[in-house]
Amino acid sequence: MLLIAAALLTASMHSFGVVEAPVVPAVQSVAVVHAVAEVPEGPSVPRPVMTGVHLAASVSVAGTTSASVSVAGTTSAPVSVAGTTSARVSGTSSMSAPGDVTADHGRAFLDDLSSLDRADLFRADRDRRVLATAEDDPPTAAEVAAWWSGLDDDEREALTSCAPSVIGNLDGVPYAERDRANRAVLARGLADAAAGAAVKAMLGQVRDALVHEVGAPDRSLITLDTRGSGRAAIAVGDLATAADVTVVVPGMFFTVTGQMADFTNTANDLYTEQATVAGLAAPGSGNGVAVVAWMGYRTPDLSNIMSLGLAKTGADRLARTVGGLRAVRAGDEPRVNIVAHSYGSTTALMALASGRMRADSLTVLGSPGSDVRSAADLAVGSGQVFVGDAHSDPVAGSGYFGTDPGAAGFGSTVLDLTGGVDAQDAGDVFRRPVGHNDYLKPGTASLHDVALIAVGRGDLVREQVRRGERGGEGMPQASPDMYLVRPQDLQPRD
Structure with missing residues (x-):
C-alpha cells in the first residue's frame, strides 16, 4: 500500500529508481525506507509513490549502487528498489517478501503526507494505494483537523495544489480548501484525453451539478x-x-x-x-x-x-x-x-x-x-x-x-x-x-x-x-x- 516518502534516499532517487549517494558516516535517525516495485517509466505510466515505514534506525549508506539500513532487532528482509539498486532493512517489523511493508494509518499517514516535497505529493495524488487510505480508511476527522491547524500556509498550499485528490476527501479539512482541491481534480479529469468515457460522463454530471x-x-x-x-x-x-x-x-x-x-x-x-x-x-x-x-x-x-x-x-x-x-x-x-x-x-x-x-x-x-x-x-x-x-x-x-x-x-x-x-x-x-x-x-x-x-x-x-x-x-x-x-x-x- 502506501506511502509516502521522505528523507532517506528520496533526494538521490532518479528516473529508474537508481540510488546514487556518496559515502556518509552512520547516523542515528528516524528514517522512512522506500520500496518500489519495478515499473517501467514512460509518459503513460506514472512513477509510483514509494512505500515505507517509520523506523528508529542506525543508517549507513555506502557506494553508489546499493544501500543498507540497520535497525535494532533480530529480523530482516530485503527490499527491492526499481532499477539496479538493492536495499536491506532489518528491524522489529518482519517482512515476508521483498517490498512487503506495513502501511501507515491515522496521524502517521498525515505526518508522512506533510513531509513530502511537491514532486512526491504529485505522485502520491495518483497512487491508488494512497487514495484508498485517504478515501476508504482515513484518519479521524479530529486527527485531520488538528493536523491541518498545525500546518503553515505554505504547507497547506502545497498539499492542496499538489495532492488535491487526497485533500479534497479528508473529513476535517476546511470546506473551502476541499472545494478548491476537488474542483482542480474535476478540471483535470475533464481535460484528460486518456480518461475513459464512463469517467468523463461522471465528471460531466458533477460539473453540471455545480452550476447555479x-x-x-x-x-x-x-x-x-x-x-x-x-x-x-x-x-x-x-x-x-x-x-x-x-x-x-x-x-x-x-x-x-x-x-x-x-x-x-x-x-x-x-x-x-x-x-x-x-x-x-x-x-x-x-x-x-x-x-x-x-x-x-x-x-x-x-x-x-x-x-x-x-x-x-x-x-x-x-x-x-x-x-x-x-x-x-x-x-x-x-x-x-x-x-x-x-x-x-x-x-x-x-x-x-x-x-x-x-x-x-x-x-x-x-x-x-x-x-x-x-x-x-x-x-x-x-x-x-x-x-x-x-x-x-x-x-x-x-x-x-x-x-x-x-x-x-x-x-x-x-x-x-x-x-x-x-x-x-x-x-x-x-x-x-x-x-x-x-x-x-x-x-x-x-x-x-x-x-x-x-x-x-x-x-x-x-x-x-x-x-x-x-x-x-x-x-x-x-x-x-x-x-x-x-x-x-x-x-x-x-
Missing part, C-alpha cells in the same frame, strides 16, 4: 471520488457558517453519473424552503442554512438490493462526513439534520445506531426499515425522529429490512402529508406527495415539513392520526409506483 443561477446560493464540491461507480457530495450554502446543516441521503438507483445534477437541484429546493421558514427558527440558534447533496456511498441496484452490505458501508461513510462537519465547526457546531430517502433511510438508521454519529433530527422518507427497533436506540434529539409515508408508496411501511420506523411503538412522529393549508405559513397550500419519489418536490407538504424540522421547528408539523398498527384499517393501501423502477435501472452496475 445568479443570486442562488453557492455550491461547493466537498467529495469527489471517481473510482468505480463514483462518490460525490455538493453543499448548497456555506457549511462554515450555517446554523442549520441538512445532509440528504439518497436511496437505490442513485448514481453520480445518472443523478448528481438532479439530486443537487433537489438539495437546492430544500435549501430554498428552509430559507423561507428560517424566520421561525428558535431564538439564539444562529443564522443561515446549508444542505448537502450527499451521494457519498454506492447505492444498490436490482442486482444487490437485497443486501445490507452497501448500507453498512454507507453508514460508516455518513458517520465520517458528520464527524468532519463537527470537527471543522468545533466550538460553533451547527444543528445537524439527516434527511434520508428509501434505502438511504436504512443507511442513516444504521449510522445513528452505531454509536459513531449523532444528529439533532432524523427524517426518513419512504423507508423500507432497518434492524433498529426503537427511536431510543438512535443518537438523535429527543422526539426528533420523523417518518414520511407518501400516498401510494409501496416501499414506505414495508419493513423490508426489519422494523418499520413509522410503526406504532417505534417512538417516531409520522407526518401527516395529506396536504392542505398551513396556518403557520400565511395560508399557503401544499399538495400531497404521491409515490416513492415525490417527497422533496417543490410545493409538497413533505418538503415543507422537512424544512420546518431542519430549522428546529418540528413542533409545527402535523402528526398523522394513526388507527392502530400501520397497514391496518384507515391506512391508505399501496399501489404500484410506476416511477419506482425505470428501464435504465435494470442494468447492473460495477
